[in-house]
Amino acid sequence: xxxxxxxxxxxxxxxxxxxxxxxxxxxxxxxxxxxxxxxxxxxxxxxxxxxxxxxxxxxxxxxxxxxxxxxxxxxxxxxxxxxxxxxxxxxxxxxxxxxxxxxxxxxxxxxxxxxxxxxxxxxxxxxxxxxxxxxxxxxxxxxxxxxxxxxxxxxxxxxxxxxxxxxxxxxxxxxxxxxxxxxxxxxxxxxxxxxxxxxxxxxxxxxxxxxxxxxxxxxxxxxxxxxxxxxxxxxxxxxxxxxxxxxxxxxxxxxxxxxxxxx
Numbered sequence: 001x002x003x004x005x006x007x008x009x010x011x012x013x014x015x016x017x018x019x020x021x022x023x024x025x026x027x028x029x030x031x032x033x034x035x036x037x038x039x040x041x042x043x044x045x046x047x048x049x050x051x052x053x054x055x056x057x058x059x060x061x062x063x064x065x066x067x068x069x070x071x072x073x074x075x076x077x078x079x080x081x082x083x084x085x086x087x088x089x090x091x092x093x094x095x096x097x098x099x100x101x102x103x104x105x106x107x108x109x110x111x112x113x114x115x116x117x118x119x120x121x122x123x124x125x126x127x128x129x130x131x132x133x134x135x136x137x138x139x140x141x142x143x144x145x146x147x148x149x150x151x152x153x154x155x156x157x158x159x160x161x162x163x164x165x166x167x168x169x170x171x172x173x174x175x176x177x178x179x180x181x182x183x184x185x186x187x188x189x190x191x192x193x194x195x196x197x198x199x200x201x202x203x204x205x206x207x208x209x210x211x212x213x214x215x216x217x218x219x220x221x222x223x224x225x226x227x228x229x230x231x232x233x234x235x236x237x238x239x240x241x242x243x244x245x246x247x248x249x250x251x252x253x254x255x256x257x258x259x260x261x262x263x
Contacts, residue, residue: 012243016041020097020240021088023075023132026053028201029151030101032229034068036237037097043067045092047084047102049074075102075128076120085135095139097240100129101151105166118165125169126176133180133191141187147240150177150193151232154255157195170195174251181249190248192239197255199227222257 020037024030025046034044038061048054051072061068071087073080088095104124106117129150140146155163156170174193181191198204198217207213208226218224232254238244239252253259 013241014041015097015237015240018042018096018240019092019094020044020099021047021084021095021136022099022101023047023128024102025070025099026050026057028203029196029199029229029232030099031057032233033099033101033236036230036233037240038066038068040237040241042097043092044069045088046070047073047075075132076124078131081128081131081135084132085139088139094143095136096143096146098132098136098140098146098148099151099236100132100148102128103151103153103166103170105163107162107166109162110164113165121165122169125166126172129173130176133176137184137187137189140189141184144188145242146189147244148177148180148189148191149236149239150191151236152177152193152195152251154195154197154253154259157251157253157259177251178249185248190239190244192244192247192249193251194232194235194239195251195253195255195259196227196232197221197253197258199229199232199254201229220258220261221255222261225256227254227256 015037020042022030022034025034026048034046037044054070054072058068058070069091071084073083075081104121133148150173152173153170155167156174177191177193200208235254
């Protein structure tokens with residue numbers, strides 16, 4: 001039955017008519033977010049460094065008649081970011097949603113990092129997000145009802161075993177989220193961060209396949225399991241719908257209770 005009540009719900013729980021840009025979107029969390037957005041009616045542009053992976057994914061969606069576009073580019077490079085937004089303007093002629101998903105990590109003790117490794121982590125995880133947001137700002141402002149979702153990490157909220165530079169970038173991402181949320185609120189741009197714990201993706205597969213590592217992770221997770229990319233994608237989609245229209249400047253952990261665990 002189609003009633004005014006159910007129609008209102010449909011209007012709130014949809015991304016129909018929205019134009020989304022999603023980075024790191026050919027595998028793992030980024031890919032599942034892109035699939036979620038397409039299923040909810042959004043037009044999507046995906047970004048990844050691997051041209052073959054981008055084209056393969058676009059061909060799959062094209063066969064399903066889905067409104068998807070893509071570009072192979074490196075968000076950690078100025079030229080790559082410029083190419084991305086040139087493509088967005090040319091192909092989509094506007095932007096409502098930006099999902100900053102790209103991230104990298106090198107797990108080792110703090111004293112063992114080289115300057116080049118440190119710089120690479122910051123360029124990929126933090127500088128790229130700052131610059132992507134700045135590039136997107138005119139388009140998001142013109143939208144009049146837009147949303148940025150940054151994919152952070154619980155490593156930005158609490159200490160984990162290794163990867164101090166990674167945790168530093170993710171902590172800074174939370175503060176960037178707060179700053180932009182306040183600065184851009186009058187432009188009707190909402191900005192939020194999602195902070196996952198271990199999610200089963202191609203990037204974490206090697207770690208999670210180690211029985212000792214998996215056991216240690218489970219022991220510190222009240223829900224006694226790792227997460228699924230869909231559990232990140234569902235929150236990302238919610239934060240971009242009108243149902244989340246009063247939520248901005250927040251960091252929401254998706255971690256099975258890990259960051260709430262005390263003694």
